[in-house]
Amino acid sequence: MTTNLILSLQITALGMGLVFGAILLLWLMMVILTAVTAEKESASDSLEVDSVDPSLTLTPSALTPSPSPRGRGEELERVALLAVAMALAEQGGSSARPLEEPPTALVSAWQLGMRTRQMSEKGTMKRR
Amino acid sequence: MTTNLILSLQITALGMGLVFGAILLLWLMMVILTAVTAEKESASDSLEVDSVDPSLTLTPSALTPSPSPRGRGEELERVALLAVAMALAEQGGSSARPLEEPPTALVSAWQLGMRTRQMSEKGTMKRR
Amino acid sequence: MTTNLILSLQITALGMGLVFGAILLLWLMMVILTAVTAEKESASDSLEVDSVDPSLTLTPSALTPSPSPRGRGEELERVALLAVAMALAEQGGSSARPLEEPPTALVSAWQLGMRTRQMSEKGTMKRR
Amino acid sequence: MDLTSLLPELLKGFSNFTPGNGVMILAALALIYLAVFKEIEPVLLLPIGFGCMLANIPLAGMTAAEGMTKVIYDAGIKTELFPLLIFIGVGAMIDFSPLLAQPKMVLLGAAGQFGIFGTLILAIALGFPLNQAASIGVIGAIDGPTSIFVATKLAPELLAPIAVAAYSYMSLIPIIQPPLMRALTTKKERLIKMEYAPKPISKRTLIFFPVAITLVVGLLVPEATPLISMLMLGNLLKVSGVVDRLSNAAQNEIINIATLFLGLAIGSTMSAVSFLNLDTGKIMALGLFAFGLDTVAGLLFGKLMSALSGGKINPLIGAAGISAFPMAGRLAAKMANDEDPDNFILMHAMGANTAGQLGSVIAGGILLSVVSKMMGM
Amino acid sequence: MDLTSLLPELLKGFSNFTPGNGVMILAALALIYLAVFKEIEPVLLLPIGFGCMLANIPLAGMTAAEGMTKVIYDAGIKTELFPLLIFIGVGAMIDFSPLLAQPKMVLLGAAGQFGIFGTLILAIALGFPLNQAASIGVIGAIDGPTSIFVATKLAPELLAPIAVAAYSYMSLIPIIQPPLMRALTTKKERLIKMEYAPKPISKRTLIFFPVAITLVVGLLVPEATPLISMLMLGNLLKVSGVVDRLSNAAQNEIINIATLFLGLAIGSTMSAVSFLNLDTGKIMALGLFAFGLDTVAGLLFGKLMSALSGGKINPLIGAAGISAFPMAGRLAAKMANDEDPDNFILMHAMGANTAGQLGSVIAGGILLSVVSKMMGM
Amino acid sequence: MDLTSLLPELLKGFSNFTPGNGVMILAALALIYLAVFKEIEPVLLLPIGFGCMLANIPLAGMTAAEGMTKVIYDAGIKTELFPLLIFIGVGAMIDFSPLLAQPKMVLLGAAGQFGIFGTLILAIALGFPLNQAASIGVIGAIDGPTSIFVATKLAPELLAPIAVAAYSYMSLIPIIQPPLMRALTTKKERLIKMEYAPKPISKRTLIFFPVAITLVVGLLVPEATPLISMLMLGNLLKVSGVVDRLSNAAQNEIINIATLFLGLAIGSTMSAVSFLNLDTGKIMALGLFAFGLDTVAGLLFGKLMSALSGGKINPLIGAAGISAFPMAGRLAAKMANDEDPDNFILMHAMGANTAGQLGSVIAGGILLSVVSKMMGM
């Protein structure tokens, strides 16, 4: 039993160490990823994110009150609006959101094409 | 062949006897069940049933003309209305019905919660 | 290698011959099929086709400008309209189209029946 | 390469085509025709017909060891998964409140099963062995999944004709039942109006009911547990109101996929070799007999209940006890309404009809239990 | 035929009924009750409860070699397909932008896994062998599919109590966490407001993120690859925006069908023989301990981060690092908001919460790796 | 416990990582990039790319004997279920009325298959054995499920590069075809206007058509039966109008789930060991050659028909006979319309395009039949 307990303590030390190690690497990866991808983005691109998933949680850029000089009340107002929007989004389900068509060069001439519609059905897709 | 026929007659007697026996026990169970659960119900609870499944068949409490002194015509009117409602319900499909949110104490604070929405999607769920 | 190449040439000759042979038989079959089924059709029946699948491609009878004396411009106008209709149909998805109830003698009394609704859900079906 | 050796290979489709294949393909076309143009249970007869067609195209390999329909058959029919999955969906579509509002209606669900046993007797008399006779008898359950489930257990070799008979006659209910209804009831009986003054059914009752049914039937007739439990699981998913996701999945993707594959797989067993024989004809005839006998038994029991109640019960609702949910229930109500436009017995008929559904499953389980025991299976 | 020989056959359902079956059926009814009337994870506890009921109806054969739930168990649990399919759907429902906007929050997802290892130690001390102790510990991942996946690999015999514990306590988070939150944080700490001024997250970042996570975690902890990759596949299907068909299938039919069958199959392992023993009780207690320890560790680490940051971090968000997505995140935000109606830390809490989801999967994989290696599995 | 012995274990992900894995992961990222940012057949290339990534994470075990993608591969690729299920859905999306209105268009569907055989010759010349050469040739069917079905039967070891080539080039049709169209047709030819005066197609014709096609093709080319029958089953489900439930299931859940799993399973065969070799490069080149040769053959046959008809047929529609439904059809119509805004040949092009779909399946079946026979398989 004692050997087993010592073993389990070792597993704990090792395991938590590895978890923290892996998470630290993820942190590094995320910092690099956001840095690398951000510099390739235009402002308009980043706006798109707002509508990527309104139903799951608040999106960052929508909240950006940040070190602004605006009054606290104004900020709260916005948060309240967001709460309402969130509740509505949750009622509506994810299929209701207006997913904008990502603009692509190659296929754009074929957006009307049936294959596109049938096989990927983005945008105005209604079914589920 | 004759032994087989006798056998089949025995099976029939036994089988129908068992079917009736089982059904009689079900009858007993249903009487007990409705008695037991009814006494635990408030009036408002029983109303809920009305909307549990309008699309499948008439619900009992909606018809309750019963030993009322009202005229036969009035009753028929209600039945006719029901028939129309049924037909409409059948057209609309089961997804159209307004399923009221069952009120529960524990989770109510979490009704807005995503997990609830994602994993059980009751009430206003639109999809399919 | 050379024997293999000769083999592959033989396969090609044989294969393309068979493909053309099979396709010619299909041609024959289609001619017979359209002839046989057409003579059994009333005009009203053939109109139904229009709505069988507006979302996938233009339907023949909708275009029938044919050896008509109408001006080319009028025809083009119709084609343009069709293009718009097609685009809309593609946006809307196949579930949006109004599928008319095919009239049948036997089951018509049971159109209201739940089994029909539950098990085949045609016509106004909303789900997905 | 000797190209001439390929020529027989090229015509193998035709050279292996037997007259039996021709007959079965005509039968397949007839099934598809009935499904599409007469709308006779199209969701099942169309896939069955198409599967039958495929099974009779020589060398197509769909039914071979690694063929598609064989894979589907092994995955869903041999394991009995498909009828059970269909029952989850059917359960989510049934409303038991009319039955719970008038529990005595449940008795009509017992009487309407006599056709099962009467047909079994007749099948034995025609020379079928016990396991096959029982499988044929269960056509009289007048419930597709029950028939398929029992036949798969007792006599899988007869699955195709039994399934075809069960679903074909199911849609012919409006043709089979009315003459018997008129013959066995008097106009006076058909004019009987029934009071409908049930106590309201609470949501709590509706939720406890499927659980209680599963336990009671499961303990009484263990062999009926798979069928009754999946029917009740579907019902519980719906009435609980808390798992609409699952309830909708049961009523849509699960039942649709299972139905399509079930039909294809059953149809694919209809090869000329195994289907074209006298037995198939006998089974079709016995199936029709079963439907008729069920109706007669139900009506006679309805007349008995009518007499015992002092004429307060319209015997027509007895015909709804055969199952064939929900068509038989509506037909009984329609007959009464045709006699007297002021007579509405739909709620009573639907109560008897859902009772028939329960009775069918129970009778199927009892038959399975008794016959398995007798045959030492 | 000797009819008297059939009589024991007819009562076999009752004669084979053991007191253990009775206890387990009561437990099944309790699970169904909690699911339906208390809405405790109904999509899982209702099927689990129903499956448990079926497993304790004697001779029903659902769990026998060719029984329905056995077929489903072999197809989806033994192969570990169901938890992975569920993860595809869950991944398509997660939004990682709050986490990407504040990467340091990811540290909280590591601290919230301490309960896994603390519980493992306790389970060893209680006499469980290493593989079982690790499986019990992984209840502390506070993530259903992770717990099921690891338990299936290490100790499938404990799958049912582990799954029941994981999902039951999951819904009790709002009851388990608040007392610990209040006990371990000062009012001053709970009042801390947090700035939320992240740089905007581009769509490109959101698309690269699931791919990068799969690669990094896959290389670091190969054993975590199945779980993390399916979670990230689901997320990629959603954020890519080009395969809505597949994303919707993942969030609907795939997750619904997998959830229903997973629940039924897990419930069906709860036969009296295998479930009714002291170990089950110990597991339920250890599971509760794991939930508590996770919360404590998360909060203490939150306090540490708060102190290190000079009081700019509200330690309550540490409690969101345990996983239990998304409830723990909302609960932390609600606690702060209850103290001060002007205090909104939802975005930070959700960041910590999604970090907890990642941390749980990673910790599960690490545990699997270390224990497999040690046991020479 | 010796902790130092665990260290290599901890780095095993990296220590087992080969340069080949790195290359394949880059290829996977490229596929995902093309799918997401260039929208090249995303529903297939995204799962294929993701599956490829997983197959090259060392020791992840996804492709091991009991790994997830192996389970899916065995269930759906080895059994050939997935391409057939996809065909049910595709069939429900095809409208054959333009073809039925102008039956002679069907000839163009034969000419557009020459690329299959021309590529086979070239592959033989490059040293591929017959079964592999035939599998590579069938990329020229320009139809994903047909390519996958035939390759699975003849040379499953080449499945991944063949599937990747088939789907990648499919989306490059708008880049591959136009130069060939301009090079092989004169401006005068491209300006040819075509009368469109078909007799109306009755619903009855549309219903009989899929049944008749199944029977005729099934008897002529039994090996093509699985593919053609599932395509036609899907079409029948739709045009019959009586089984919308099943038709919708085919077009949605069945095709979506099959597509996602098919992609993952195919991608998971792209391990460095089996994919990174010269053959893969050759196959990609041969695939491109097949696409071009199909287009050329189609155009030349279109010119022949144009000449024979006295200039009443626009040869551009010949390029639509290659399959690649429906893109090739639209592309031909667009080319004509670009030359003369008043020229509309869409209906003719779609007729040729659906004919190409039929021709592809038939050619695939013939190839399978001939090669199987020759190799004594």
Ligand code: NA
């Ligand atoms: Na019956």
Ligand code: NA
């Ligand atoms: Na956790």
Ligand code: NA
């Ligand atoms: Na082709």
